[in-house]
Amino acid sequence: MNINAFLESLLNSKGRFRTLKGVSAVIDGDGLPVISINGECAEFEIMTDDKHCFLRCFLQQNTARNERMREISDYTQRIYSPYIAPQIWLEDEMLVFDTLGNAHWMDVMLQEKPAGERLERLFSTSAPLVEALGQLSEWLATNDFSHGSITARNIFVEPNGTPVLVDYTHASRQRSDSDQQQINSLLWQVEADLSPASEPLAKYFTIGTMNDGVMCVFDGQQWIYIDKDDRQVVPGSFLEAGDFAENRAVVRIAEGYGLIDIDGRWIVKPELDDLEWDCNNNVAIATLDGVSWLVGRGGERICNADYEQIMSCSDGLLAVRSNGRYGFLRRDGSVAIEPKFDDASSFCDGMARVRIGTEQFVIDIDGAIIQKINALTL
Amino acid sequence: MYTARITRKQPAVFIFLIDRSGSTAERMQFCNRLITKAEAVAMVTNMILREMLNRCRRDGGIVDYFHIAALGYGGDGVQMLLGKDFITPSQLYISPVTRKVIEHERMFPDGVVRYYTDELRQWVEPRSEGSTPMRAAMEKALALGRKWCARPENRDSYPPTIFNITDGEASDADHQTLREVSEQIRCLGTNDGTALFFNINISASLEDKTVLFPALPNELPENRYARLLYDMSSDMPAEYSEIIWQLKGKIGQPPFRAMSCNASVADMIAMLNIGSRSINKIL
Numbered sequence: 001m002n003i004n005a006f007l008e009s010l011l012n013s014k015g016r017f018r019t020l021k022g023v024s025a026v027i028d029g030d031g032l033p034v035i036s037i038n039g040e041c042a043e044f045e046i047m048t049d050d051k052h053c054f055l056r057c058f059l060q061q062n063t064a065r066n067e068r069m070r071e072i073s074d075y076t077q078r079i080y081s082p083y084i085a086p087q088i089w090l091e092d093e094m095l096v097f098d099t100l101g102n103a104h105w106m107d108v109m110l111q112e113k114p115a116g117e118r119l120e121r122l123f124s125t126s127a128p129l130v131e132a133l134g135q136l137s138e139w140l141a142t143n144d145f146s147h148g149s150i151t152a153r154n155i156f157v158e159p160n161g162t163p164v165l166v167d168y169t170h171a172s173r174q175r176s177d178s179d180q181q182q183i184n185s186l187l188w189q190v191e192a193d194l195s196p197a198s199e200p201l202a203k204y205f206t207i208g209t210m211n212d213g214v215m216c217v218f219d220g221q222q223w224i225y226i227d228k229d230d231r232q233v234v235p236g237s238f239l240e241a242g243d244f245a246e247n248r249a250v251v252r253i254a255e256g257y258g259l260i261d262i263d264g265r266w267i268v269k270p271e272l273d274d275l276e277w278d279c280n281n282n283v284a285i286a287t288l289d290g291v292s293w294l295v296g297r298g299g300e301r302i303c304n305a306d307y308e309q310i311m312s313c314s315d316g317l318l319a320v321r322s323n324g325r326y327g328f329l330r331r332d333g334s335v336a337i338e339p340k341f342d343d344a345s346s347f348c349d350g351m352a353r354v355r356i357g358t359e360q361f362v363i364d365i366d367g368a369i370i371q372k373i374n375a376l377t378l
Numbered sequence: 379m380y381t382a383r384i385t386r387k388q389p390a391v392f393i394f395l396i397d398r399s400g401s402t403a404e405r406m407q408f409c410n411r412l413i414t415k416a417e418a419v420a421m422v423t424n425m426i427l428r429e430m431l432n433r434c435r436r437d438g439g440i441v442d443y444f445h446i447a448a449l450g451y452g453g454d455g456v457q458m459l460l461g462k463d464f465i466t467p468s469q470l471y472i473s474p475v476t477r478k479v480i481e482h483e484r485m486f487p488d489g490v491v492r493y494y495t496d497e498l499r500q501w502v503e504p505r506s507e508g509s510t511p512m513r514a515a516m517e518k519a520l521a522l523g524r525k526w527c528a529r530p531e532n533r534d535s536y537p538p539t540i541f542n543i544t545d546g547e548a549s550d551a552d553h554q555t556l557r558e559v560s561e562q563i564r565c566l567g568t569n570d571g572t573a574l575f576f577n578i579n580i581s582a583s584l585e586d587k588t589v590l591f592p593a594l595p596n597e598l599p600e601n602r603y604a605r606l607l608y609d610m611s612s613d614m615p616a617e618y619s620e621i622i623w624q625l626k627g628k629i630g631q632p633p634f635r636a637m638s639c640n641a642s643v644a645d646m647i648a649m650l651n652i653g654s655r656s657i658n659k660i661l
Contacts, residue, residue: 002651003432004425004496008482012494015486035435040658060658097484099425099647101409204439209387218468240469273462280530309521311528319528343562346528 001104003042005096006057007033010044016095020110023048023055041169045113056109056169057094066107072171073109075145083136085156085166087111113156114164119186120152129157129190136163137183146176150183208243212262216241216249223251235264245279248297259284259299267299281313281331294318294333302333315347317365326354328367337367380615382536382570384443384660390536391445391464391526392430392654394423395515396502397544398452403506404545406582408643409483415580416504418643419543421480423448423502426650427470433657434467442466443660447522451515453507460501463522476500512544513551516559523566523573536656538566538573542610543646545580553606560610571615574636576653577607581640589639590649591622593630604639611637621652 009016010033013023025033026045034045040062044055058065066089073089092105119129136155140147147154148170156164208216214225214233223241225234240252247262251270258270259277268275274287275295283302284295292310294303310329311319317328317336327339328347343355351362353373362371384390402416413421427446434440444467448459460470477497484492523538540563548556566573581588587599591614598604612635614622619632625648626634638649 002425002429004428007432008494008496012492015488015490015492035432037433037435037660039660095486097482099651100644101483101485103485103487207439220472276529278530309525311525312530314528314530348533 001057001059001096001098001106003035003037003059005098006042006044006094006106007035009094009096010046010055018093018095018105019090020048020093022050026052038167038169041167043167048110052113054109054111054113054166056111056167057106058108068172069107069109069168071173072145072168075173076168079143081139081143082162083139083165085111085114085164087168109168111166111168114158114166116156116158116164118153119155119157119163119190129161129163130187132157132161132163133183133187133190136165137180140179140183141175144173144175146172146174146179147182148172148176148178150179150186152186155186208241212244212247214244214262216243225249234260234262236260242277245277246282246297248277248279248284250275250277250284256288259295267297268295276312278313281316283313283318283331283333285310285312285318292320294329294331296333303329304333311346315350315365317347317352319344319346319352328352328365336365337363379571380536380617380656382534382568382659384536384656386441386443387531388535389443389445389466389532390656390659391523391532391538392447393519393522393538393540394446394448394459394502395512395519395540395542395544396420396423396448396450396459397510397512397542397546398450398457398505398507399510399546399549400452400506400508401510401546402452402504404582406580406643407584414504414506415545415582416506418646419580420500420502420504421498422643422647422650423543424498424500425647426654427501428499430654430657431467431470433660440468440471442468444657445526446470447519448502449515449518450502450505451511452505452509455511456515456518459503464526470501473501476503509549510544510546511550512542512548513555513559516542516556516563520559520563520566523563527566527568532568534569536659537568537571539576539653539656540573541576541578541650541653543578543580545582547603553602556606557609564612573612574614574653575610575612576636576649577611578638578641578646578649579604579607580638580642580646583640584642586640588641588645589637590641590645591626591630591634591652592637592639593632593634597630599639607637607639608635611635618652618655621655625652 010025017023024047028034036043040059042057046055069089076084088110091107093108094106096104096106147165154167204217216223216225222237224232224237227233238251242250253270255270257272257275258266259268272286272288276285282297286295291306296302307320307322309321320329322339325339326341326344328337330336341354345353354361360373361369364370403414405412430444434443445464447464450457450459478500480496482494563575613633614636622634
């Protein structure tokens with residue numbers, strides 16, 4: 001079942017729910033239903049009977065999982081705990097139509113959304129949380145319940161400071177040490193005030209990885225680079241931006257791709273059709289008008305010839321194609337193995353696969369053939 | 379093998395090859411409507427792209443779990459349909475494309491029929507023109523796949539999934555050449571396995587024998603082209619066997635071959651749904 005099938009039922013809820021009343025999807029600032037996908041589980045935020053809830057729908061049928069969900073639902077309804085959000089497993093609750101128009105009654109998990117904020121948004125005001133998380137940890141240690149996925153996203157902190165667990169998709173009735181380990185990890189993050197970089201997601205459309213103290217973020221129109229305090233630290237805005245690595249990042253503006261340093265200076269002018277930066281080997285692969293060459297860390301050209309294709313560096317060598325033949329360059333741009341093969345893969349563990357005519361071989365980094373391959377076994 | 383989870387640092391790649399030759403103007407049946415093959419393929423591809431985009435939604439943002447390329451072949455050669463080479467879901471989301479309103483008929487269990495409209499973004503537009511340069515498209519897909527697999531950061535990713543959706547024979551190569559290029563495509567791979575190359579042959583005829591995921595050549599109709607598609611396509615990994623076996627009506631023994639012959643629109647949807655099941659591997 002695909003997500004759009006569930007969305008259609010949520011947005012046209014009349015006659016689509018067996019027991020739930022007044023179901024409507026919660027809509028975000030862009031006018032889209034609030035969805036989060038976690039593996040096979042699609043989590044929608046909905047209103048039903050004026051309660052704000054999570055509706056969890058499963059994209060694939062799984063009898064064992066359904067049985068576990070039923071068991072967890074029964075258990076959490078029988079016990080009282082301030083750390084547990086009320087939830088109920090509803091069988092054959094939601095009518096969903098597949099792509100071909102066939103109707104299916106789907107099981108769903110409904111869970112009340114706790115008041116308060118997700119823990120991941122509260123790291124900077126963490127002081128009262130340490131004790132509360134400790135109490136949650138104690139409760140888990142004395143109950144036959146394992147959450148299975150305790151993250152800063154899956155804990156809501158109510159206004160009175162109580163941490164409430166949500167999303168029991170991975171829960172089971174067996175106590176587990178992994179819950180304690182996950183809480184310990186969270187405690188460490190809270191005490192160290194290390195935000196897991198989820199806060200910018202609330203503001204930005206998508207984010208990159210924090211490297212060299214900066215990360216790229218996209219606000220729906222342009223990419224910029226910010227630090228962990230959300231300050232723009234690299235001048236300029238871009239149509240595309242890659243993560244910084246060793247003080248270099250590939251970006252694109254209207255004129256083309258280029259390479260910048262952390263001060264926003266152009267190391268390679270933005271006039272290329274493609275550019276791939278390899279921080280581990282301090283080389284970039286530049287492409288313009290179907291021709292590729294190697295560029296060094298300083299932006300200088302480091303190979304003598306042009307190539308039809310240069311593949312990423314592996315084991316210190318880059319596979320290249322010249323006049324339809326494949327060979328290998330060293331990362332300083334010098335030729336390691338002349339282009340003489342009809343096909344070649346990148347090196348891996350000191351070996352690469354090459355083809356001459358219809359025969360395939362394994363070669364070493366000196367270009368010597370060390371094995372002939374039976375193509376049928378590939 | 380074929381067990382790698384999909385993460386932002388370890389994305390999966392999908393490449394669609396779409397036949398846009400003149401013959402795709404022929405009409406075929408879909409949900410009580412007659413639409414051209416080109417419209418059917420574009421619609422189904424756009425639905426798959428929308429599903430991939432939806433799978434990447436997290437807390438109001440989009441996380442780029444996939445690299446996607448779509449190539450059309452027909453008319454004046456091979457066209458990149460989603461930009462220069464690969465596109466990410468966040469780029470897909472902001473790309474300015476038209477929307478097509480599709481009306482769905484829904485028969486409720488109490489017999490009531492209701493109609494709903496759905497706005498489907500047209501990342502891939504239907505087009506039917508000229509010949510069928512399939513070899514050129516496969517070579518372009520091979521180059522894209524090779525470039526993607528060569529990136530060290532993709533070494534442990536789920537292997538490439540490549541769909542070739544066509545209604546006829548290539549006009550730019552003989553069978554032997556197509557076999558050779560497809561073998562190179564199937565040899566692409568990561569540490570998690572070799573590429574999965576699907577060849578989906580669609581047909582407007584309701585009388586021709588339909589074959590989906592054959593296990594053996596003797597399931598094929600008696601023609602050279604069906605055998606070619608069989609030879610071009612990948613063996614499906616064991617973890618797909620159960621769902622394919624169910625689709626086939628519990629007939630045949632694995633390994634199943636990633637191909638169809640004379641497939642209807644519904645068959646095409648079923649094949650693409652199975653072929654894109656790796657999107658469930660998002661961690």
